[in-house]
Amino acid sequence: MDFVFPQKCISCDGEIQEGDYFLCVPCRDDIGFIQQPFCFLCGVPADMSYDYPHEEFVCGDCRKNPFKFNQARSLGFYDTVLRTTIHHFKYRKQTGVLSEMNLLLEKYFQENPGFYQGFTVSPIPLHFNKMKERGFDQAFLIARQVAVILKLPLEGGLLRRVKATSPQATMTRAERTLNIKGAFEVNRPEHVSDKDILLVDDVFTTGATVDEAAKILKQNGARKVYVFTLGRVVVGKGLGY
Ligand SMILES: [Zn+2]
Ligand SMILES: [Zn+2]
Structure with a gap:
């Protein structure tokens, strides 16, 4: 693994x-962190051409087309420096970039404490083959840091991937929902039943992946399932509330 810090x-x-770690100060x-106004449920930023009606729009x-998870929040827009940072993290195996992520996460949760008391933190699992290919699991590393910052228990192996899925980059939410269907199973149902779970992943694109995980968790008796991701892809405009 490459721990070399860039100059x-x-x-x-x-x-x-x-x-500093990997980014210059500018x-x-x-x-920028994603700020209000955003959808109370899925966290998608509101179209600023609308008047912002209230905090729970x-x-x-x-x-x-309601999601199975209760609420999702993301740190920042994916289409910024965050994208470069996540790419380095994911594909260039610079695990040292984690220090940069930790800095961002600490700042974010200081400003946005959320309501996660009593929750168990669980990462979206990578498929075993991808784990072998990449050598590490970025969702787990992010989840671990979120658990440390929020002082919540971490359950690394709550879910497992049982199906290899096609790359989802160009798919719509409906296509992704089909693609990801049946991809997860619960490892320890007794750790899910009657629990509130904070699912953590690197990027929220259409929400299909975290939604499938939330569905399985709820089928196994989870109470609330919240989602947190580092990046948020925002496609299209006109939320029409
Ligand atoms: Zn720079
Ligand atoms: Zn929404």
């Missing part, structure tokens, strides 16, 4: 200060 900012190639500041997508 330049991974995003802009600029100089990084001593004590690039780090460029990762529900987006058109959630009203038409």
Whole structure:
């Protein structure tokens, strides 16, 4: 595994200060946290052309086709420096970039404490073959840090992947929902029943993956399932509430 720290900012190639990890200060500041207004349920940012009605507004997508999870929140928009950071993390095996993530997570939860008391933190599992290919599991590493920051218990092996799925990059939510169906099983039903679970993943795109996991957890008796991801992809506009 490559633990070499770069000499330049991974995003802009600029100089990084001593004590910084992978990003220069301006690039780090460029990762803005997702702020209100957003959908109370799925966390998608509201279209700013609408008047912001109240803190618990529900987006058109959630009203038409509700998710199985109760609530989802993401740290920042994927289409920023965050994307470069996650890519380094995921594909270049620079696990040292985790220090950069930890910094962001700490700052985020300081500003957005959430309501996660009593929750158990659980990562979305990678398929075994991908784990072998990459050598580490970024969702687990993010989940572990979230658990430390929020002082919550971490259950690394609550779910397992039982099905290899096709790459989902170009699929719609409906296509992804079909693709991911049956991908997860619960390892320890007794640790799920009557529990509130905070599912953690790296990126929320259409929500199909976390939703399938939430469905399985609820079938096994989970009470609330909340979702937290680092990045959020926002496709389309016009939430129409
Ligand atoms: Zn930079
Ligand atoms: Zn929504």
